Amino acid sequence: MQKKTDPILEADKLLMAAVDEAIDNAARTAGPELQAGGSRVSPRDYFADGVLRHLFLRLCGADPTTYKGGDPETAWKILYAGRGVARHWERESGKPPAWRGKKDRREDIEKDRSERQQLALSAQNFAITTAIRALLDHARASDPEITDRLEAVIDARHARLESKSDTDHEFTERAKTYLSLLTRRPD
Structure with missing residues (x-):
């Protein structure tokens, strides 16, 4: 009996492979220049961060080149989701919270x-x-x-x-x- 594949899962795997390949290509192509410029971050991490910023701006409806025109509500939803994941990982590891920034604002607490x-x-x-x-x-x-x-x-x-x-x-x-x-x- 042949195992049924999930087309969405397969598409996700292809997408992630393409993103990884693009990051690797950018690191190979521009990585030496980046390191020559004094970057302390590995080229792969630098370009992965760039992809993350680009996607964040796109998901928020902002122009990725000017950072303008984004929807703050969407941005907050993404950031809250990330904060929730970080808190889960902190609880999972049994370690105290790693980041103690500003006190939560009243609107953050309300959200x-x-x-x-x-x-x-x-x-x-x-x-x-x-x-x-x-x-x-x-x-x-x-x-x-x-x-x-x-x-x-x-x-x-x-x-x-x-x-x-x-x-x-x-x-x-x-x-x-x-x-x-x-x-x-x-x-």
């Missing part, structure tokens, strides 16, 4: 709190969705029409509304979309 709340809501939503799907799969065995009956409840709610605004229509459509996510049969 961390908001991200933790969002994580908690996402985990709660996942657990509820998982439980509802399991219950619906079980109920479907004795009531094959359960999905139609649940959708009828949404339609009945919409029909009871006196005046139907755009918001009412959007609410109904979103309710049906969420219901379809909960009632779809497992693959």
Whole structure:
């Protein structure tokens, strides 16, 4: 039996290989000039850092040559993700935090709190969705029409509304979309 490959995983491997090759080529081509100029960093690390900066600017929507026009919200999300990874590695190693810079700003603390709340809501939503799907799969065995009956409840709610605004229509459509996510049969 042939093992099924994941095309996304394969594309990621090809991408990482191409990035490594580009860094190696830059280090071979311009590395001697870099070191002759007094750089204390290895050419490979220097160019890897350059790639990281370039990608950061692109992901933030900034011009990589002028550093202008970036979205600060995207930049903060990337930096917070990196900070979270660093804290995880510190806890994993059992060592005290390596970097004690400025005290966290009030807005940084608030952003961390908001991200933790969002994580908690996402985990709660996942657990509820998982439980509802399991219950619906079980109920479907004795009531094959359960999905139609649940959708009828949404339609009945919409029909009871006196005046139907755009918001009412959007609410109904979103309710049906969420219901379809909960009632779809497992693959």
